[in-house]
Amino acid sequence: MSVGPTHGLADPRGYEPPQSIPAAEELGRIHFVGIGGVGMAPVARIAAERGLPVSGSDIKRTATIDALRAAGALIRIGQAPENLDGVDTVVATTGVRPDNVEFVEAMRRGLRIIHRATALAALMVGRTAVLVAGTHGKTTTTSMLAVALDVLGLDPSYAIGGEIGASGVSGHAGGGAVFVAEADESDGTFRHYEPDIAVVTNVELDHTDYFGSLDDVHKAFVSFVDRLKPGGLLVVCADDPGAVAVGRVAQDTGLRVVWYGENAAVPGQPSRAGRPEGEQTVDYRIEGVELVGGAARFDIRAKATGMVHHLRLGVPGRHNAANGTAAFAVLDALGTDLNRAPDALAAFHGARRRMDFKGEAGGVRVYDDYMHHPTEIAATLAAFRALAGDGRLIVAFQPQRYTRARTFLREYGPRLGAADAVVVLEVYPGSGEDPIEGVTGAVIAGDIPLPPDRVVFEPDSAAVPARLVAWARPGDLIVTAGAGDVTSLGAKILDLLAAGDGAASPEPAGAEAGSDS
Incomplete structure (x- = not known):
């Protein structure tokens, strides 16, 4: 159940499936390292809503952190050994480094250390x-x-x-x-x-x-x-x-x-x-x-x-x-x-970052999607094509992780050719990844089977919204696509569209569409 000294977090294969899964109530006080992460937050929230004693730490305050605190979790910004005082079980992910100060302290104290997946399995008992x-x-x-x-x-x-x-x-x-x-x-x-x-x-x-x-x-x-x-x-x-x-x-x-x-x-x-x-x-x-x-x-x-x-x-x-x-x-x-x-x-109308409607301005609709695998790109762009109707489909694509981009480098371009115009950003690195020679958004852009004036490689993400808006006209649909920080561009795109039109229609509550990965 617990992770010993020879099963460091640097190697996710060290987290072997537990022989038996205890009920969550048997874990005592549970501390989540990186509690605001996309995988950690829902597990911590469920534990807190169940009335279990939950604490956690993260590097910065976010809306997710505030929501978890409101649910009853004790959360400290910044990681330190004293955050583990009174803790019985520490929950970590494979993204937590083995030299993380709280992980090292948990090992020193002999606390039970489990993976996020085991904590979730315990809540399911x-x-x-x-x-x-x-x-x-x-x-x-x-x-x-x-x-x-x-x-x-x-x-x-x-x-x-x-x-x-x-x-x-x-x-x-x-x-x-x-x-x-x-x-x-x-x-x-x-x-x-x-x-x-x-x-x-x-x-x-x-x-x-x-x-x-x-x-x-x-x-x-x-x-x-x-x-x-x-x-x-x-x-x-x-x-x-x-x-x-x-x-x-x-x-x-x-x-x-x-x-x-x-x-x-x-x-x-x-x-x-x-x-x-x-x-x-x-x-x-x-x-x-x-x-x-x-x-x-x-x-x-x-x-x-x-x-x-x-x-x-x-x-x-x-x-x-x-x-x-x-x-x-x-x-x-x-x-x-x-x-x-x-x-x-x-009654389901979509999940965030899955064909996620961000708003409309100047007669142009703006969506955001998490698609980052060639198969996802093909399926999701087909759905966006149907959604665009008579309008054009304009896409900003950001490949994510150098290791993934290396594997699929020559597969992205042909799929992105289903759009009418594409801006390709530079690769968004995964945690701890270094760039890989030859793995770049420029290669992807060169493989897109569209006229040269409808494909741009733009490594400066701040310049991407203006590139997209310059192409757009009423009736078109703009999509920011990828698993990196390209998701943050929607608001700027809408601002630029509104500046050209004089008014913007912000995202209405519950108006998201959805699809996945």
Whole structure:
């Protein structure tokens, strides 16, 4: 359970899945190192809302820190050994360095040190745990489920790697029996969970600072699935080859699997035992997808009943039809009223940084999105293209992490060619990363198949808003895209658009659209 001296945080592989998961109430006073982080904050919030003694530290005060304090957490700005006085359990992530002053002090005192994923697993003890995993789509699918379950009156607990648009909250301790959480594969620690229901939306190579190959990713997902509780259920997308490969292994080991997707049948392949697989029809088939403005309309045909369920999601994109169908399958597995499920799912209107509407000025709409993987770029730009209608699609793209950009360097450009005009920023480095020779936004810009006057490499992020606005005209749609600080440019873009038009329409409450990774 605890991390010993030979399992430093510099190597995330040192965090082995715990042999047994204690209830969170057994952890005593819990201290979060870097409590305001996107992964830490929802876990700390849930613990605080449950009435557990929670403390934490971070390097600066933010709105997230203020919200956690309001929830009951004792938080100090700045990290120091004395912050651990009275603490029983220290929670850290793989991003915390082994020479961090609080980590070193926790080791010296012999305190229990656990990974964030183990802390979240402890909070799930005694509840029906639904874990959503996948290279793309997990934030949106988890958010959809949280909103739908709440609408259905089940008051779920949830932990999400992004804020639900309407509430601005990423974690909540509900009073109901269901706990829904996003299972992040980036450092392999999603193997710490013990789900009752697991979802795998897709499996592709990403996070190449941790995974050396697609085979490594596959093995990690298989390990995650192997943690299903006895009698548990795996929900798998039949349209994604990587997800199918994981699902086939799960079936071969006797796990209960249901499939969803636009494919009528699950692609066949030999099982791990060498037996040929016969054709298998999907359990929840997506039919008749229509993308209308900011919505996705489609039908789900349920194999078990033969019934067809009509859905209209409040978020655009064919990929969101798949995310919604995964959520529908989980709602069915939980025994909810499927006659009410379509309306419950329609109540979801997006997550922050997932097709996130920032405002409109001068007749130009501005959105922000987290897309940072070539597959995400292709799917999300297709959704934005439908949303733009007769207007042009103008994109500012910031690649994130040199290790990821090195792997996909020549794949970004062709996907970005789906836009009408693109500004490419310089690579936004990951924590502790050094630049890699030859890995630069200039290479990506050179690969975009658009006229030269519609592609710009701009390493000065401060100059990007003016570049975008110079291209824009009424009816167009501007997107800031990437997992780095490009998200901060939306307000400046709107200011410049407003200065040229005389008025701006700010982001209305709850008006976000959504999609994912």
